[in-house]
Amino acid sequence: WYRFCLLTLPVLGLSQHLPWKNSENVVKNKITSSGCEYPFQPLNSGCYFFSDVQMDFDLATSYCAGLADEHTHEVTLAMLGYDIGNDQALLQAVVDNGMSFWVGGKKGEDDQWVWQDGRDIYIDAPFWDLEEPDEVENLCMVIHPSNNSISRAFVYDHDCSGTVKAVCQAGNIKCPEGFIRIENYCYLQSLPNELPDRTWQEARDYCQALFVPEGYHADLAVLGLEDQDDYHSINNILPEGYHFSTWIGAYRDTECSYKWLDGRELPQESFYWSEDYPYCGEHDDHVIIYHQSSNNRAHLYDSIGDLASPFICQMYKDY
Template structure:
C-alpha cells in the first residue's frame, strides 16, 4: 500500500465531512507545488502580475505545465478569492471559462475548460454578469467585487491565473476526484446526508428543509412565522448552500426578496444558531454590509446575493428552515 493510501485510510476515513475535508487538504498540502505556485485549498496556483490577452495567458499556463484556473466549485472560488485579496493588489485575472455558443439552448452555456458547466448566478458571478456584450466569450475575476466573475473579450487584458494539481501520489488525486469532486454540477449541502424526509410544509432543497410562507413583513415577524411552523429563518452557512438555494429560487421564478436568519449584534453579523457571519463571506453582495442596516436579506434585484436591510422593512418574505 502506498503511503498516501495509508494516510487516507487511517486519518481521513472517519469523522465529519468537514474534518475529512480538512484531512484531505492537509494531505495534499504535505505534497509540493511547482516553483512559483502557491498552495490554496487543494490546488496550486500561479498568480501573475502582468496584463496580457486571454491567448497569451493560455500559452503562459501551458508553458508552465499548467492550465488556466478553473474555479469549478464555489468553495474553490471562495478560497482563492480570499487568498488573492490578502496576497496581491492585482485587479483582474483571467480564468478558464468560456461561452459556448453551440449550447445556446442550455442553461449551462458557460463552461470551464474541463467541460464542466459554469452556472450563471451567485455566488460566483457578479450579479449584473454576464452581460453578453459583443464578443464577450471569456471570463475574468475582478478584485473590487471580491474577485467574482465578469465576461470579457478575448482581446481584453488581465493578469494570468494558472492552476495545477499538487505534485504527489496519483492515488490521492484519484481519491479526491471520486470523493471530493470539483464539478460545479456536484455541489451539495453539508447536510445532504440526511435521509429523513422534510416535515410538511418544508421541502428538500439539496439537503436543506426550506419553506416560503405566505407572508411579507419585518424581520422579527418573519422569524416568528418560521418558528410557529417548527423552524426558524434559514441559515446559509456555506457558499454551496447559498448557490443551491439561489438557483432554486431562480428555477421557481421567485420575484421577491427573503429574510435570512442573521442580524447585526453589536458590530458583527450572527446567525440565529449563534455562529458568526463574516463580512467578507461569498454570501454578501460585495458592497455590503452597510453600517446603518441590521438584518440579512436575500435580495431579488441582485440575483439573490445577500444584503443588509432595515429590520423593520415590510417588503420581504421569509425563507424558513427546519433544523434537525
C-alpha cells in the first residue's frame, strides 16, 4: 500500500516551539466568540489546535498535554468516535490543510488498536482508508489526505518515530482542587476531604459556595443525566470502601413524589431506589445514597433532611 512521504525536522531545539515554553503561543484562558479557548479553533462542537511543528508520536502526546497547563480543559491528541459531526469536520480540516497529523490512537501489545482514553479502535471503523491498517510494525496513527481522493482524508497506521504535526483536542474541564473525575463529571466527596457532616440544606449551601471555573456551578450530585451511565454512576460516585448514608441532590416535592435538583422526576419505580423505598415517612423529605456491602450495590433511600451526614457535590456546566 502506498505510503506517503513526510518532511522531517530535527528534534533538537524543538522545545522553543512548544506552547508551554513560549508564552506568545498561548493566551491563558482567553475564550473566543466560538466558545473555544485560544488558540483552539471550533470544528463542529469540538475545539482543536493544529501544531505547526513536526515531532514523533510520544513528543506529540506531551505537546498536547502541555497545552492544558495554560487552559481550563484537559488536552490530548485528537481522538475520533465520540461525535460523527466532529469526526467529519476534523477530517475535512485535514483535507483543507493538506498535511498529516498525529491522532491519539496506538496499537497495543495484544495487537488491539486503542484510543488514549482506553476505547478500542476497530479495524472496520469508517475513518480507516482502504486496506488500513496495513503495516505490522507501524503502531501509531495519523490523519492524512487520501492517497486516492483530493477531497477526503482518512486514518493511516504510521511509524511512531516518524515526525508529523499534531492535532490536539480540548476535552473535559479540569476538575478543581478537591474534586475527582468520575466519567464525564467532577465530584467532591466530603469524606475523603475530611469535611464535617452536614444536614441536607447545609450540604447544598456548601456545594453551591464552592469555587469552580467560569461557566460552571456546583450543587449536590444528581444521577440519570443523559451522558451518565446509570448503573456505573450510582456505584462509582461514593468513595470506595465507604458505607455511610450520603446526601445527594434529590428531595420530596409532594406527598410521595421526589425530584432531582434540576427538576427531573425521580419516579418511585426507579431502579435507583432500594427495595421498599421510598418509604415516604412524615419527615423523610430528602434523599441519601448508601452502598450496601451485602450486594455491592448502591441504592437511594428517603431520609430526614435535618440529620447530619456526608455529602457529594457535583460540578455542572451553566446553560
